[in-house]
Amino acid sequence: EAPTPVGNLPSPGLIEGPYLFKANGIYYMTFPWARKDTEVLAYSTADNIYGPYEFKGVFFEEWPNKCWTNHHSIINFREQWYIFYHHNDYSPNFDKNRAVCADSLFFEPDGSIRMVKPTLRGIGISGAKTDIQMDRYSEMSATGTSIAYLDTTDYFSGWKTIFTNPDTWVRYNTVQFDGDCRGAILRVKAPQGGMLLLQSGNKTLAKVKVPVTEDWKEITVRVKGITKGIHHLTVKSMSDNETYLDWLRFTK
Template identity: 45%
Template sequence: MKIFKVKRFLLSILSLFALSVASAQNPLITNQFTADPSARVFGDSIYIYPSHDILANKVRGRMGWFCMEDYHVFSSANLTDWKDHGVIVTQNKVPWVKPDSYSMWAPDCVERNGKYYFYFPSTPKDTTLGRGFKIGVAVADQPTGPFIPQQKPIEGVNGIDPNVFIDKDGQAYIYWSQGNIYAAKLKDNMLELASKPVILQELPTKGLKEGPYLFERNGIYYLTYPHVENKTERLEYAIADNPLGPFKMTGVIMDETPGCWTNHHSILPFKKQWYLFYHANDLSPEFDKARSIRADSLSFNADGTIQKVTPTLRGVGITMANQKIQIDRYSEISSKGASIAFVDTLNKFDGWKLILDHDKAWAKYNNIDFGDGKLKHLKMRLRSINGGDIQIKISDQIKTEYINAKVVSGHDWVIVEVPLLGISKIEGIKNLTVSNLKNTSVEIDWMTFTN
């Protein structure tokens, strides 16, 4: 017992050293590949449990295919600043997992009676358990761990993409996919089945369907899932009046993402707004096995049907004006003369830049919090080979302020700082629009406001 406690203490210390903070729009995480986001609200924060894509090579994984060896957990209290709490489960520390399988696919996590249960699929090293994936559980006292994996996977569950739902009466259900979508009741210990698995009927029979995620709202049970209607997955849903159906196919949540044949998601309310968490391949546009998680707002019609979500770069959350505003994650952009590109094509984790190619090209970024109005300077990282002039408009429904800035000619990135002179105090939530005033090309990496 003492050795066990010391081990848990050391894991807690190591997780603190792994903690890092990222401020992002879409994608939410830009320093590593992430996919299959399972988002949960614990306390006053959202926690995301994604899978972790890495690039396969000759000694790890299968070249050209999905490669995943561990799981991180991320948290945020404002949907903008995300903390990486480090690795919580890894393939070579789970007793039943084949340690070189690189098959730690889409997970989920729920809380019950003060314990956190992390469900994950992988390939077993014991061939007597049968072929294919099994689903295991790791248990923790905190949403960030340390998580202790169970010795064996859940008996009677064969497949991938576990999702757990706890109904209002306290009954827990587990959902997963293996050709079809399956469901079963869980015992109170959250580690064993309390009923035989059933195939959820009345779902599409043509094309792959996987990644089930079930939630309840106003007495309606929504079974949501990715489905390949043509060649690429789109997010669909079916509804029922109980967690096991029968379900009625109802609609599409999100259309196919060009260039990324998978999608995987979760849906939940946070501070009176519903959100869809999903993934695309923003940081790896040429290779869709290296994905990145995203979030956008989701709304319902009066009859309970879901309004289709259109993916955005701006995403959700409010950006503080004294942080780096990534204008390339725009909320609106002009139809001509404005585009985005990677800052460094050899290191895509450096993110993107906004390119304004001629006069009248512009991009808008909404929901920036200027606080109590004490910020006195605008700072920007930009470049323009031939030099240029830009205008920054800061506005709300009441007033608009304008800031003009010159960009010196050159091939190198420069930091330009402009004092906020001759304008009234800027405070509260504003929108920002940057426009090109000259018929030259200007590139903008980021901008921020300082005292």
């Protein structure tokens, strides 16, 4: 039997990498689409797997750094939808080498796919006593906070968070606490010294005085007020001085 073409798709700009799935009785034909210089993810829907499909639009915008492809898959696991895709974080100068990424995916009440805003945080639960990489953030302030490589000669060494103004912040969601954390270790540096707040929601867990240091230093602080369960962590700068954070970890 001859294959059945899927019509009503945008053209030109379709090359490869479609992914079809069904959710709530609707068939979603999703695909990379090079509408301009690089690819977005777009989709069409139908009530029947064979169509006809109706084009609905874009749900994942082009990468700002012009990474070309964004092949993907979408699955439901334990009543939550997830999108898996890729990006060239570990090879910023060559977008043919890409690493897997994952984020939660949501639908609007009318069945349309909510626009995906890729996070560096991704999915899953992080243990409080593991190294929490705040640079893999869920959200950060619009200005005064940035992310950079630790070593531009070795991209696999990871990233750092840079604070350049007071009241700037970075948030890392979904950290599991067992209820016995009374301290924290932070790997930081600040050529002129700095001050950070470690928070859960609007509650301050610790004030962190960062000493004057040109080199990375692990400092220990006391933590109070943290309870057992899942918390979303925020690190906020309270200084005008440039301050760097690599990771933090909670202790007994």
